[in-house]
Amino acid sequence: EAGVAQSPRYKIIEKRQSVAFWCNPISGHATLYWYQQILGQGPKLLIQFQNNGVVDDSQLPKDRFSAERLKGVDSTLKIQPAKLEDSAVYLCASRGILAVGELFFGEGSRLTVL
Amino acid sequence: GNSVTQMEGPVTLSEEAFLTINCTYTATGYPSLFWYVQYPGEGLQLLLKATKADDKGSNKGFEATYRKETTSFHLEKGSVQVSDSAVYFCALEVPGNNNDMRFGAGTRLTVKP
Numbered sequence: 001e002a003g004v005a006q007s008p009r010y011k012i013i014e015k016r017q018s019v020a021f022w023c024n025p026i027s028g029h030a031t032l033y034w035y036q037q038i039l040g041q042g043p044k045l046l047i048q049f050q051n052n053g054v055v056d057d058s059q060l061p062k063d064r065f066s067a068e069r070l071k072g073v074d075s076t077l078k079i080q081p082a083k084l085e086d087s088a089v090y091l092c093a094s095r096g097i098l099a100v101g102e103l104f105f106g107e108g109s110r111l112t113v114l
Numbered sequence: 115g116n117s118v119t120q121m122e123g124p125v126t127l128s129e130e131a132f133l134t135i136n137c138t139y140t141a142t143g144y145p146s147l148f149w150y151v152q153y154p155g156e157g158l159q160l161l162l163k164a165t166k167a168d169d170k171g172s173n174k175g176f177e178a179t180y181r182k183e184t185t186s187f188h189l190e191k192g193s194v195q196v197s198d199s200a201v202y203f204c205a206l207e208v209p210g211n212n213n214d215m216r217f218g219a220g221t222r223l224t225v226k227p
Contacts, residue, residue, distance in 0.1 A: 004157070033215075042203055042217035043158070056214060091158070101146050101165070101207055103215060105157035 002026065004106035006092050012112045018080035021109045025073070025094030031055075033103065034067055034077050035091040043091055049075065082113045116141045118204045120218035127194055127225050135189040135221045137178075137204035145206040147171075147180050147187040150217070152201045161189075161202070194225045
């Protein structure tokens with residue numbers, strides 16, 4: 001079974017530029033999460049999708065961050081314009097309907113904003 | 115709100131030493147508790163879980179017991195190996211609360227031969 005795929009693995013941009021991250025969850029997983037992990041901290045939930053609908057985006061900075069999950073499969077997280085404090089690893093995770101607590105994570109996309 | 119607090123790292127141990135990583139939680143309702151592990155260069159993966167009070171989760175020689183009276187879920191291993199070097203995250207989820215998984219800050223463990 002293929003795992004959660006994310007790209008790009010690394011991205012370096014200047015502040016005020018834009019960036020997009022892509023995630024392909026495990027096949028059949030209805031729930032998809034985007035987390036932000038700043039160095040030395042635990043993952044912080046940005047947005048949660050159930051199929052193609054948003055379940056929770058209360059911690060997403062909507063003035064600069066956006067995310068979509070068209071067709072309930074792949075998802076894209078965009079940051080525009082980026083700030084220095086957005087430097088972090090962006091983690092995508094997915095979960096099947098019957099799995100209690102087990103999130104499957106991708107390897108993450110590391111963003112550096114200069 | 116729901117949150118977990120982990121002991122700060124990093125933790126450095128010699129091979130075959132005993133490991134304890136402390137985790138306490140704050141939650142409304144009845145959370146499920148988890149330990150995730152992140153090996154170098156890999157994504158987070160579930161290590162073990164416990165879904166109700168007094169449950170013990172175990173995997174790969176690691177154990178953690180869900181203690182409601184002390185709101186704790188400490189991770190233990192009797193004899194660590196070099197291959198256990200990783201970052202360990204305590205996490206909780208309150209069922210029905212959008213299944214929102216909350217993570218601790220992580221504890222980096224280094225095991226030396």
